[in-house]
Amino acid sequence: MSDYEQNPINGSQPPQGDSQPNTGYTPYQQPGTYYTPPQPEQSQTPPTGDNGTTYHYAYHSGNQPGAAYNGQQTGAADHTAQAQPAGQTYGTPTEPPEPGKPEKKKNKKTITIVVSVLVVCVVIAVTGIVLAATGVLSGDKEEKTDGTSTSQDSGSDTQTVSGGSVATKDDSGNLTVAGVAKKAMDSCVGITVYSKQNSYSNFYGYGSNSSSDSSDNQQASGEGSGVIMKEANGKTYIMTCAHVIADGSSFKVTLNNGKEYTATMVGADSQTDIGVLSIEATGLQAATFADSKGLTVGEQVVAIGCPGGLEFKNSVTSGYISALDRPVESSIGYDNECIQTDAAINPGNSGGALFNMQGQVIGINSSKIASTEYEGMGFAVPSSTAVDTANSLIKNGYVAGRAKIGVTYNTITSYNNADAILSALTEKGFKNAKGTMVINQVSSDSDLAGKQVKQYDMIVAVNGKTMTSTDVMTQVLSDSKPGDTIKLTIARIEDNQIKTFKVDCKLIESKGN
Incomplete structure (x- = not known):
């Protein structure tokens, strides 16, 4: 996967040399898309829970x-x-x-x-x-x-x-x-x-x-x-x-x-x-x-x-x-x-x-x-x-x-155009997919490396369960072990349309990184 894929979510191109291409820059809004430029938070490594x-x-x-x-x-x-x-x-x-010192009384x-x-x-x-x-x-x-x-x-x-x-x-x-x-x-x-x-x-x-x-x-x-x-x-x-x-x-x-x-x-x-x-x-x-x-x-x-x-x-x-x-x-x-x-x-x-x-x-x-x-x-x-x-x-x-997928990601809710994307996902049958993970990077040892998954693809379901929160992924990983295979449903924006496909992912061992 290229370090800097064109971002189909917002039509932006990360600056050269940015190690976190989905973080810390103001993307250019591409005319004609129904998604506004996102402003994601710091990239994360799954799993993570709700706030x-x-x-x-x-x-x-x-x-x-x-x-x-x-x-x-x-x-x-x-x-x-x-x-x-x-x-x-x-x-x-x-x-x-x-x-x-005595504690001051507070009304709040x-x-x-x-x-x-x-x-x-x-x-x-x-x-x-x-x-x-x-x-x-x-x-x-x-x-x-x-x-x-x-x-x-x-x-x-x-x-x-x-x-x-x-x-x-x-x-x-x-x-x-x-x-x-x-x-x-x-x-x-x-x-x-x-x-x-x-x-x-x-x-x-x-x-x-x-x-x-x-x-x-x-x-x-x-x-x-x-x-x-x-x-x-x-x-x-x-x-x-x-x-x-x-x-x-x-x-x-x-x-x-x-x-x-x-x-x-x-x-x-x-x-x-x-x-x-x-x-x-x-x-x-x-x-x-x-x-x-x-x-x-x-x-x-x-x-x-x-x-x-x-x-x-x-x-x-x-x-x-x-x-x-x-x-x-x-x-x-x-x-x-x-x-x-x-x-x-x-x-x-x-x-x-x-x-x-x-x-x-x-x-x-x-x-x-x-x-x-x-x-x-x-x-x-x-x-x-x-x-x-x-x-x-x-x-x-x-x-x-402990098992992991081997990707870093931003949650969909960290984007300022999350509502538009979530609405489009709902039309695809993924209702309330607020835990959707937007892939930032795939590690070289991940089973997803070399497969059709790429940067800015979105994980919208795992083992058939919609990502209503990141807890869905957390629970699946908690119940799994390295070597187990899970099925991911991936959503991708192409030509201003959301397309979905499924991919099998063999979990690898998490070594604290």
């Missing part, structure tokens, strides 16, 4: 021109929620008070919606993820993590503090909140994310300013939480959220005892919102991971993380599992099953662990509903999903076994 608003809970610093988050004030701490760059805000986010009601889908989930905020179940687990049931050492014994049943002693176990033998904190605290870490100056961080959550690092022209751009997963090959692996680390250029991990390590990104999966860092260290206390499939609604849980950043490192909150398998949508349109909890989840808690009352990790805190009308609605990626994802990232650098 939604996600509030992840990383703690940000620095507000630079063009940054993905809004409402920040340069030079002062700010906790303003922001939406995903490609998302649609369903209301105005709440603005929590700065630490130590705000609502954040979580939709089911890398986190990704839309929570009525994260894109359609089904919340992972939370429930009571047997005390000795643990999930293997390929080398993860188990957490240390909690010791005696009481813990001496300045005011006396605090019970660390209840009458039934389960740990108390204090007992969970004592057992698990040393496996919890804080994460500082650095970005090169003049680059923009993209954390989809609350923002805040903090000090910058002058070395290597780096600037502290965000802070989040993490948990020590395991030790292997002379390294210690830290599990966190993908949205915490995905856009960083370097990282620092701070242990509970204050010791700091330079960290390297192993991988970040936006579909499940799980990311992994590694540090050159051994002998650290790794957390124990429970099987989240055995959870029960009503089970007590404990969240440990860095709300407000490292200033409040390893803060402990407690609550209960409110629901299981809640649909929350990832940033790229996939539904994930998440755990819903009323344990306080605040900016900076992203990537921190949610523990059961045996001190075992049952989830990775990721997002919450931020609204004046809702309280105590936080969400965590289930430990079973998190561990499988993290182990694949460590082994491969990506999550193996």
